[in-house]
Amino acid sequence: MTKMIKEELKRGYDTIGLILSLLMGFGCIIYKNYVLLSHDFKMQKYFRNYQGYVIFNRGNFYCRWLYSYIDPSMLYLFYFMGIIAALPYGVSYYQDKKKGIIRNICIRTEKSHYLSAKYLAVFFTGGTVVALPLVLDLLISKLSYPYDFIRILGTPLNGVSDWMRFTIDHIYVAALLVILLWFLFGGFLATVSLVVSCVADNVFTIQLIPFLLMLVLFYIPGMLPFSYRRYFPFNFLRINNDIVQAFLEVILLSILTFLSFFVIEKRKDIL
Numbered sequence: 001m002t003k004m005i006k007e008e009l010k011r012g013y014d015t016i017g018l019i020l021s022l023l024m025g026f027g028c029i030i031y032k033n034y035v036l037l038s039h040d041f042k043m044q045k046y047f048r049n050y051q052g053y054v055i056f057n058r059g060n061f062y063c064r065w066l067y068s069y070i071d072p073s074m075l076y077l078f079y080f081m082g083i084i085a086a087l088p089y090g091v092s093y094y095q096d097k098k099k100g101i102i103r104n105i106c107i108r109t110e111k112s113h114y115l116s117a118k119y120l121a122v123f124f125t126g127g128t129v130v131a132l133p134l135v136l137d138l139l140i141s142k143l144s145y146p147y148d149f150i151r152i153l154g155t156p157l158n159g160v161s162d163w164m165r166f167t168i169d170h171i172y173v174a175a176l177l178v179i180l181l182w183f184l185f186g187g188f189l190a191t192v193s194l195v196v197s198c199v200a201d202n203v204f205t206i207q208l209i210p211f212l213l214m215l216v217l218f219y220i221p222g223m224l225p226f227s228y229r230r231y232f233p234f235n236f237l238r239i240n241n242d243i244v245q246a247f248l249e250v251i252l253l254s255i256l257t258f259l260s261f262f263v264i265e266k267r268k269d270i271l
Contacts, residue, residue, distance in 0.1 A: 126190020
């Protein structure tokens, strides 16, 4: 099974779709930082007209990246996250079925091994193309806002949770946890395409469903009571709530897609 996983991962990371997804993700991040930095530049230029009597606080790395990460300029990454996650390898299972590759593989190994390897490859490629743009954004934000101090007084951090206290004391560990969470969520989105490929017979549909799912998850919270909004991606990926809940939710969703894909396809006779 280890050999099968290596082969699927090699196939998954050697696709033009992965390159296109990274370009889309990096483009969203570059645009986001362009918006923020151009705004800061304009504000600094405006305050310089006051002969230095007005101090412009550019904020810091914590407030601009880790705590108040989601802003209007970041919405494009949310809009296209479904496409970015599924594009590298999401339609590979459908293509394998159409080309008859699965029959040849299952002659040499068990079908369960192939299904597990396929799921892991799709999950890891999807998570990678979602997490790497976030790493780029971390580096750009750290260069642009290098200050690590936190202005607690007069900010939303006055009533901090245990998670927020942890981020104050261990800011870079918290940043890595944020990236890991986005990696897992990207993997989940990519595996949605696997589940869709079990019933759909069209590449466009398989690729489009994760994109539509992300849009639905983005807009539904606005129609729900505030207490329920923390269970949706736009809220729990912001990490101003309990990160344990966010990780549990993403892991449960990933388990759901794995069981759905495995159970449906395991019963089918591919020979």
